[in-house]
Every structure is written in structure tokens, then in C-alpha cells.
Amino acid sequence: MSAVGTFLTRRRGGDRWDWTDIVTFLWLGAGVFIMFGPALWLVLSSFKSPAQLSEFPPTLLPYEARTAVVEGYDKPLPLFVVTDDSGTRTLAEVRRVGTIAQMVDPENPATMERINIANRTPDRAVGFSWGNYLDPFLRFDFLKYTQNSIFVTGVATLITLLTNSMAAFALSKYDFRGRNTVVVLIIATLMIPLSVILVPLYSIVSGVGLINSLWGVILPTVATPTGVFLLRQYMLTIPDELLEAARMDHASEWQIYWRIVLPLTAPALAVLAIFSVVWRWNDFLWPLIVLSRQEVYTLQVGLNAYAGELNVQWHYLLAMTVITMIPVVLVFVFLQRFITAGIAGTGLK
């Protein structure tokens, strides 16, 4: 927030406010509101009870109705603030008939009062409906979806790093016939996004029996051309003399790759790993096609299925959307500079 403060007092050049300062100020202010606002609204809403979610206009914070245990009644009674001729006071509702509510004073449960419902408002305090988060895990399949998402993300990222770095090593450190052909072939695949080969890919994955299997989601995504390129460009900067020296010492080619080249490529591997995690966690179209049975859904597919029901249970849906968002937000908070550097440097995404 201090950034906002110093920012407010900044001008362009001298003491005068330039119009560009005002535009900058408005743009950045609107930016914070529009970019963060929706996600913040999602988080706030995710703690509201179903009754509160259907309120219009919505309240900013989640509230819960306060209740009181009153002598002579088994269940806790909801509290209301009543304002009428005899002043303002807090009463508990026993039952309601039409527009008249029968209410008692929790301190003095013997006398029943009849209150017109127009004269009262629910007594509420800020409170969080944690059930929105717990129920989907305990009662529905979201635990399974989360496990599936973690499995797909982890395994796909590991395979991506391994196979892409091996290919990049061969393409940057060996001179063999047909190398350029392979490079061109990989460039060519940049042009073929998954959405263009959906039908044949589905038949192949189906042919090898991987429909409704998480491996069917993982395998088609791991040979990323962008990954091979990123790593190859980086490995080209590693001096060949280093490899020659290791060969003099009778290191095998595999050792050279594993113990010399890979550690030196660590920064590029880290960038690719971060991207891969975000990509695979967020994948939607391909998992949507391959996974049709509930127990293999990933979080994204599960969320979509939930959102597509006739009676959308928004309180659960919003909470699970927040859960789905968490890993990516963590990446954003801690690793954002790697990503922005990666994009600015290579146009990767």
C-alpha cells in the first residue's frame, strides 16, 4: 500500500500535474480493481452460505445468522433485531405465521411477543461457511479430482523435463545427419495446437486403451516443442570444451548429459518446470474429451461438470474454484519473476 502512497505523490518532471500522470494514476488504479477485484470477490463469496449467495444485492462480507439457546427450546433459535414502539431489542424467533413472528426474549423466555416481520432484521455477524470447503472433499469426489490433478501435473512435468532435455541435448551437442530435419519437424509441430488434431488423437489414445486414464491426458501433452526449444537455446550456450574435457576423462555420453549438461541447464529447466506445472494444472479441453468417468476427472473437468448441472450449487462451486486457484496463486506469488522473465525473453506460453 505504501507503493500507492508514493505513487500518488509522484509527478512527471516539475511540480505541475501532467495529464499523463492522471491517466497513469487512473489506469493503474482501475487495473488493481479490475484484475484483483474479481478473484477477491470469488474468495469472499466462497465463504457465504447458500441463503446468503441468493441475496440481492449481495453483501460484501460473508455473514452468518446468530442464534441463541433459549431455555425450554431444544434447538438454537435465530436472533433478530426488532425495532418497534417499545424500542430496539434482540429477540429469538420461535415460529412464524404469515407476517407475524412469535418471538421471545432470550433473557426472559416466559413471555411470548407477537412481532410484525416488517419490524425486524436478522441479527448477523461476519462468519465463514467452512462447510463450503469441507463438504466437497468429504461428501463429493473433489478429493479424488485434486489427487488426479496433482498426479497429472507432477508426472507430466517430470516426463516433460526429462524427454525435452534429452532431445535438446542431442539437438544442441551432437552433429548428426538429419539434425536440421528434426529441428524443422519440431518447429512444424508448433503450428499444430491440440485443438486441430482432436479427432485422430482421440482415436489413437483410444486405440492404445488410454481413454478414461490419466496417462491418456499426460502423454499427448509432454513432448512440448516450446520446451525443447527453450532448453536447446540454453544448452547452445554451454561451451563444448567442457564436454570434451569430460570425454578425455572417460565419462560416458549419458554421464555427460546427466552430470554436466543438466545441472548447468538448471535455470532453464526451472522455467520450463514452472510453465509445465501451470499448463498441466490448467489444461481443460483435452482432459474434457479423454475423461468421461467421474473417478478420473481432474479438478478443471470436475469444476466444469459441477457448473453444468441444472441446479448449480454455487456455494460448493465457488469454494472449489478457490481451491483450484490456490496452486497457481502460489506460483504467482513466489515464482512470478521467473515466469515474467521467461515470457519477456522467449515469448513462451
Next chain:
Amino acid sequence: MAQVGAWVGAVITAPLRGFARLLDVPLRVWQRLAGQNGMAAFFLLPNMAIFGIFVLFPLGLNIAYSLTSGGALFLADRNFAGLGQYQRLLTCADYTNLLSCQEDQFWTALGNTALFVVVQVTALIVLATATALILNRELRARSFWRAVFFFPVLLSPVVVGLIWRWILDRNGVLNAGLVAVGLDPVNWLLDRNFAFAAAVGVTIWAHLGFFALILLAGLQAIPRDLYEAAEMDGTRPARVFWRITLPLLMPNMLVVIVLALIRAVQVFDEAFVLTGGGPGTATLFLTQYIYEVGFASLLKNPGLAAAASILMGGVLVVLTLLQLALGRRNERKAKLK
């Protein structure tokens, strides 16, 4: 942080390192037998095998599929249909009336996608350029402001779609805002025009930071002394923008435009979760059409979906070639400097 990272890395890779040690002996034998070329083949094999099976082979297969008809999944069970699927996609009794087309849904999706590409890419580029220009000023805490605009880029399309579905809901917070200032609430996602605008707006929201970031990198590469010289001469800011900033940003700008076009042509996820293609077919885009015809509808028609995806792929190939050519030209220019 870095130390924790290294430690976590060491733990995760421990089994991998063991695995690597095990592989060393057989690989030494292979190296003796097959030499350097053999090793190159070994290193390429896993990646290229996956490439081949899941990218290159399907590409060829796609063409074969587009020439067949029927509902069967495997190519061997399908009937050869020549160019029938393409004919079906492209034939209209009267080209001024899209309802007369055999596949009027395809034409609707094509029209929607074309309109989307034009509107979204234009607005996206203008907004991203403005954002990049502002972020390129001498700001305190620039990395914070950059992060603000970048944040939605990482969110999954499903999350983006749901966030905005919740905001644009009939009883959503946007309508509450409208009512608060005395306007009538709008049923955003059930009105054809508003739903389309929402699809455009939400995809811009989600991708703005990505494009602003690339443009910002381009802006930062412009030599400072140019601006200082302009300031010495008392050049007006608008003139500085048109004569210095924009021309020098152009190479980056072109790459960004092509990239935005490539993405916009394939628009699917966010829009699908937000509107499901509706109301009616107001936000039905090409990728969703392919998905519906090939997978989701009751009468699946893989051949038709393949034909449609090849038409879309053709557009994408042209755009990608353009992008690669532009990128290479920029690299050459950078080297000449």
C-alpha cells in the same frame, strides 16, 4: 527460498539420480556399439516417439479422417467419402442466407470466430499497448504493477470462466452495482450481444498481462538516449510516440498481433465455461463446433470434425509461418545492431 528449493529438488530427484546411475552401464555398452550417432538417436528417441505418436501421426491421420464418413471411431471401420465432408461444410444453397447452408452451425461458428478475432485482437492490442506504455514510465514499484496485470494470465480458463459467470450472474455483483446507481439490471449471459461482449471482455481480461509483458520488454529495449535527444529538442510527447516509440516497437508489435490472432482463432475454454456457446449459438466458436460435432453431440461425426479442424488448422499454419518469419527477421535485425 533458494536453499529450500534446492533441498526440495534434491529430495524429488533422488530416485531419478539412482535411476540414472542404473542406466549408465547398459548405455556405455550401447555407446560402444553404436557410437555418437547412436547416442544422439537414444537421446532423441523418447521425445520424438511421443511426438510421432501423439502429434505427427495424428496430423496425417486427420487428413484421412476428413475424407471419411460415418460414426465409427477407428479409421478402418469408416467409409471413404472423398471430399464429401468438406462439401457438406462449405455448401450453401444461398450464400447470403447462412440458414440455407447444410452445416449452418459451422457457418455460425465461423462468423462468430471471425468477428471475435477482429474485435478481441484489436481491443487486446490497444489495451496491452496502453498498459505497456504506462508500465514503462518511471514508476515506483513497477514489478508490483506489472504483477497486477499479469495475475489473471496464470489462472485456468475454467476458473476465469467461473469467476466471471458469478460476477455476470443475474443476481451478480455487477447488476447490484447497476441497481445501486439507479440503472436496470441486465441479464448479461442470456442476451446475445452482451454474452458475446462478455466473451470478448473476459478473454481480454485473462490475456492482457501476457501481451503487455512482451510489449513492455520491447519498450524497454528502445535506447533511452533517443528519448533524451527528443526531450532536448522539445519534441511533444505525442510526436515522440508516433515517431520514436511506435516505429521501434513495431517488430515486437507484429509478433504480438500474430500471436494474439493465433490464440483468438482457437478461442474455446473461457468462453465455453462462461456461456457454453449460448444463448442459442451467439458465442459458438470454431473449436467448440469441432468439439460438439466430434465428441459431445449424440450423432458424432468425426469426419466432419476432422474436416473443420483441417480448415482451422490451415489458417493457423499461415499465421504461425508469419510469426516465425517475423521472429526470425527481428532476430536478424537485433544481430545487425
